Amino acid sequence: MSDTATVENATPKVEAKLIPIYIMGKMYEVPETLTIMKAMEYAGYKYVRGAGCRGGVCGACATVYRKPGDYHIRVGLACQTVVEPDMYLTQIPFYPANRAKYDWEQIKGECEEVYEAYPELFRCLACNACTKVCPMEIPVMDYVSAIKRGDIEKANELSFDCIQCGLCSTRCMAEMAQYHIAQMVRRIHGRFHTPQSKHCEEQVAAIKDGYYDDALAELKALGTMDPTTYEETPGIKKLIELYQAREGEPHTAEEFWTPESDYALLKSNGK
Amino acid sequence: MKLGYYPGCTLKTKAINLEVSAVKSLEALGVEVEELERWNCCGAVYSLADDDLVHLLAPVRDLIRAKDQGLDKVMTLCSMCYNTIARANLLMRKDEEKRDAINNFLEEETDYFGEVDVVHYLQFVRDDIGWDKVAAAVKNPLKDLKVGPYYGCTLTKPGEIKIDDSIEPVSFKNLIEAIGAEYVAYPDAETCCGSYQIIGNPEAALKTTATIVESAEKRGADALILSCPLCEYNIGRRQADVRGLREGLEPLPVFYFTQLLAIALGLDIDTLHLDRNMPEAQKLLEDKGILATA
Amino acid sequence: MLVTERTIDREFVERMLEVSGQPFKQCMQCGTCSVVCPMQESTQLTPRQVMHHLQWGQKEALMNTNTPWICASCHTCEVRCPRGIDVPKLMEALRLQILRENKNFVEPFQIDKEQLKEAPQLAFVSSFRKHTS
Numbered sequence: 142m143s144d145t146a147t148v149e150n151a152t153p154k155v156e157a158k159l160i161p162i163y164i165m166g167k168m169y170e171v172p173e174t175l176t177i178m179k180a181m182e183y184a185g186y187k188y189v190r191g192a193g194c195r196g197g198v199c200g201a202c203a204t205v206y207r208k209p210g211d212y213h214i215r216v217g218l219a220c221q222t223v224v225e226p227d228m229y230l231t232q233i234p235f236y237p238a239n240r241a242k243y244d245w246e247q248i249k250g251e252c253e254e255v256y257e258a259y260p261e262l263f264r265c266l267a268c269n270a271c272t273k274v275c276p277m278e279i280p281v282m283d284y285v286s287a288i289k290r291g292d293i294e295k296a297n298e299l300s301f302d303c304i305q306c307g308l309c310s311t312r313c314m315a316e317m318a319q320y321h322i323a324q325m326v327r328r329i330h331g332r333f334h335t336p337q338s339k340h341c342e343e344q345v346a347a348i349k350d351g352y353y354d355d356a357l358a359e360l361k362a363l364g365t366m367d368p369t370t371y372e373e374t375p376g377i378k379k380l381i382e383l384y385q386a387r388e389g390e391p392h393t394a395e396e397f398w399t400p401e402s403d404y405a406l407l408k409s410n411g412k
Numbered sequence: 413m414k415l416g417y418y419p420g421c422t423l424k425t426k427a428i429n430l431e432v433s434a435v436k437s438l439e440a441l442g443v444e445v446e447e448l449e450r451w452n453c454c455g456a457v458y459s460l461a462d463d464d465l466v467h468l469l470a471p472v473r474d475l476i477r478a479k480d481q482g483l484d485k486v487m488t489l490c491s492m493c494y495n496t497i498a499r500a501n502l503l504m505r506k507d508e509e510k511r512d513a514i515n516n517f518l519e520e521e522t523d524y525f526g527e528v529d530v531v532h533y534l535q536f537v538r539d540d541i542g543w544d545k546v547a548a549a550v551k552n553p554l555k556d557l558k559v560g561p562y563y564g565c566t567l568t569k570p571g572e573i574k575i576d577d578s579i580e581p582v583s584f585k586n587l588i589e590a591i592g593a594e595y596v597a598y599p600d601a602e603t604c605c606g607s608y609q610i611i612g613n614p615e616a617a618l619k620t621t622a623t624i625v626e627s628a629e630k631r632g633a634d635a636l637i638l639s640c641p642l643c644e645y646n647i648g649r650r651q652a653d654v655r656g657l658r659e660g661l662e663p664l665p666v667f668y669f670t671q672l673l674a675i676a677l678g679l680d681i682d683t684l685h686l687d688r689n690m691p692e693a694q695k696l697l698e699d700k701g702i703l704a705t706a
Numbered sequence: 707m708l709v710t711e712r713t714i715d716r717e718f719v720e721r722m723l724e725v726s727g728q729p730f731k732q733c734m735q736c737g738t739c740s741v742v743c744p745m746q747e748s749t750q751l752t753p754r755q756v757m758h759h760l761q762w763g764q765k766e767a768l769m770n771t772n773t774p775w776i777c778a779s780c781h782t783c784e785v786r787c788p789r790g791i792d793v794p795k796l797m798e799a800l801r802l803q804i805l806r807e808n809k810n811f812v813e814p815f816q817i818d819k820e821q822l823k824e825a826p827q828l829a830f831v832s833s834f835r836k837h838t839s
Contacts (some may be wrong), residue, residue: 252425253823256830260814260822263830264838267452267470269520286452289827291425314466426826456832457779460798462727467835492828569781570792578785604744604780610825611833612812616748616776623744641826649824 163229171224177204178219181232191234197221200304203276205311206230216276216308236307238318241325250333252291259322262288264315271309271319277302281309281319288326296323297330415536416483416528417445418474420493421453427490427641427668429685434489434533434670440677441541441549445487450477456492456642457608458499465513471500472514476521478528485529487536489670491640494532495566498573501530532567534583534639534669535575546590551678553592557700559672560596560633561585562624564643565604578602584637587669591676598631600624605646614653621646622657625664635696637669644668648690665693675702707764714763718803722760725799732789733757739783739793749773753783753793760796774800775811779836798836805839812837 157172162180169184178195182188193201202219206228219232241258248254256262262285271281284299300323310318347353360383363376373381388402415438423431435445451474459467474497478486488494504511505526515523531539537546561584568574568581576583581602588595603624606617624647628636638644647654648666655661671684681703686694697703722730733754740752751759751771759768768774777797784792805811812833822830 256827257819257822260817260830261834263827264814264834265453265470266455266466267473268466269469269473269518273520282452283450286421289421289453289831290419290423291827421827421831453827453831455835456828457835459835460779460792460795461725461802462795463725464802490828492832565778565780565782569785571785602782604778604782606745607778607780608829608832608836609745609776609778611817611821611829612837613748613776616745617778619747620744642828642832645824645826645829 160224160226162224162227165231166229173224173226175224176220177206177217177222177224177230177232178202180224181219191232193220195220198304200306201234202232203234203306203308204230204232205274205308214274214312216274218276218304218306233306233308233311236311238307238310238321240318240321243325245328248329248332250293250329252288252293255288255322255325255329258325259317261315261317262322264317265289266314268314270312270314274308274312276306276308277304279303284323284326285317285319288322293326293330293334296326297334300327414483414485415443415445416478416481416486417447418451418454418478418486418488418493418497419447420488420490421456422641423489426688427644429688430489430639430641430644430668430670433668433674433679433684436679436683437670437674437677438533438537440674440679441537441546443536443541446481446483448474448477448483448486449481454493454496454500456496458496465510465517468500468503468510468514469518471497472504472524473518473521475501475504475526475528475530476518476524479524480522483528485531487531487533489533489639491532491564491566492642494530494575495573498530498532499570501526501528502572532575532639534567534587537673538583538586543586543590546587546673547592550591550676552676552702554672554676554700554702555592557593557672557702558596558632558634559588559593560598560628560631560636561588561601562605562628562636562638562643562647562666563602564638564640565602565607567639568602584669587673588637591673593672593676596628596631596633598628598633600627603627605643607642607646610642610646610650617646618650618654618657621650621654622661625651625654625661626658629662629664633664634700635665635667635672635693637667637672639669644689648693651690663690663692665696666690667693707759707762707767709762709764715765716763718765719760719763721803722796722799725802726792726795728792728795728799729789730757730760730791730796733761733791734789736788738786738788742782742786744780744782745776745778749776753797756796756800757791757793768800769804773797775837801836805837808839810838814838 157174159170160173161168161170164181164184171180171183175183191201193199197218197220204217204219206215209227243258265285267282269282275281279302280299284296287296303320303323305320307320309320363380364374366377367374388400390398419431438445452470454474455467455470504524563581568576568578571578585595600623604620606620609617644666674684675681735754737754740754743753751773756773774797779794781794784794814834
């Protein structure tokens with residue numbers, strides 16, 4: 142690709158070609174540069190539920206599609222995947238899945254507790270359909286296998302990027318909800334198998350003690366958006382300004398970085 | 413030659429006492445194993461239906477992992493894994509039509525044509541090391557210990573993958589003699605322990621297990637050795653329930669054969685996870701002076 | 707066992723032959739399988755009786771006996787059968803006749819919690835493979 146093309150593509154307004162896509166069986170012509178989510182909005186769909194974060198991390202817009210002449214089921218997050226000509230698609234914002242109830246206070250951090258909550262995981266046939274359908278390219282079959290053999294560490298590591306979209310469970314021959322099982326494993330891992338962070342405990346204690354109450358009240362006093370017009374009030378503009386000016390760890394920070402503001406840094410050294 | 417090792421679902425937790433004693437014993441006998449880097453549960457039972465391929469995917473996938481890792485031989489410790497993977501391997505070697513269907517379905521994996529050999533630990537020790545060599549390496553012969561073999565089903569049946577005679581196997585007898593213990597013959601060494609029925613029909617499983625325990629005790633066995641974590645659960649850790657079914661049954665300690673092998677080879681007993689066996693197991697070794705009393 | 711033209715389910719016989727691949731019509735009713743069966747105390751029909759019912763296409767009786775569900779697939783009968791019939795494969799075919807209708811014999815979520823904690827993983831893997839759809 143030539144440099145000129147790149148520059149042209151980077152300009153805010155481009156003359157995009159219209160391509161046909163099929164949403165739930167009906168054909169729409171949409172600009173080829175759009176993501177599936179924007180293409181659906183372009184086609185006239187309005188997201189009341191299932192739009193999610195629009196940033197590729199929340200898992201609310203899992204989409205399955207096929208291309209003509211290809212038997213594979215393809216997947217992607219609607220907010221991240223760019224449309225292709227003649228793709229036919231539907232979004233799966235929710236799929237019923239067994240989510241076990243367990244008393245977190247009683248959990249001791251053993252793999253057997255996962256088996257108690259989700260015995261169906263032993264029905265896995267290693268068909269690998271879950272891995273093939275994962276939009277985050279997580280080796281789902283492998284983490285189920287790790288859970289089966291009691292390797293919580295490995296299951297945590299392999300499933301860490303899961304965004305809980307649930308597509309794995311739509312394809313499971315053993316009818317399990319892999320992502321809920323993995324979530325329980327990651328919770329166990331986080332609580333029992335990783336070192337506890339001391340400053341986190343200090344922060345939580347400070348929140349409980351009311352260290353941030355005044356600051357929070359100040360922010361709250363800025364008001365909300367106009368509930369009927371969704372217009373930004375001066376208070377909201379101020380809120381955005383504060384948010385954008387907040388102190389965060391710079392991308393180029395050294396290994397040890399300390400915030401300077403009072404609120405970012407809990408003054409455990411002189412609160 | 414690199415000896416590949418496939419652990420199986422139970423070996424890293426519930427049957428760690430089998431894994432550690434087996435791997436350490438092999439090391440003591442001069443053999444290093446290379447564990448599969450990536451593996452999944454084999455499914456534990458081989459599908460017996462001719463029109464069912466889906467249950468073959470799991471064991472075939474493990475064989476593919478072994479091939480990808482450049483291994484030409486893969487060993488299992490669990491009898492059920494051996495049975496399932498060895499039979500899947502045989503099918504991939506012999507049934508072209510099914511092999512093609514499976515390879516075709518597993519499109520994301522390397523094609524597999526049965527290149528890897530599948531062996532069980534007991535078979536490997538017998539054929540590749542030899543009982544003479546084992547006997548010569550014994551530092552701590554288990555004198556005065558009367559041991560009965562328990563073969564179970566999946567090592568010797570069906571005939572197509574048996575590692576020993578289906579009706580009169582001798583491998584455990586040879587092992588028991590090699591480690592200096594006294595061999596006890598009894599009629600139910602190949603009687604099924606009830607296997608997976610312990611979940612669906614526990615009473616039926618415990619009844620057949622009671623027959624095994626009674627039969628071995630009548631012939632004077634102090635202990636049984638076996639190679640399968642499910643047999644160990646049914647006969648060993650569920651033995652209190654088994655004894656409840658019949659009058660006059662005494663506790664009969666159950667060991668993985670590799671644990672007694674490891675003790676005889678003089679390995680550190682503390683690393684053998686004897687606490688994972690039924691409680692009477694450790695006590696028997698203390699009573700016999702094999703294990704120092706704590 | 708009452709056998710009339712109406713009680714013989716020929717389609718069932720063909721299905722069992724196809725799924726198991728076993729020539730059960732060759733069974734000569736010697737009863738060796740029944741004698742060596744370790745689960746005989748708990749089964750309603752002996753393996754020999756199962757073979758007999760199969761030969762006569764007695765689907766209903768076979769769908770209502772506990773024998774295939776008690777069978778532990780140990781293959782003791784198979785290695786001793788003088789006709790070389792793989793009886794466990796027939797038991798599997800009988801189980802699948804029911805399991806493939808999406809019916810479970812074991813319900814994973816009804817298993818005793820204590821057992822889920824105690825039993826080894828392969829007990830559940832094997833049980834669910836043989837007893838769930």
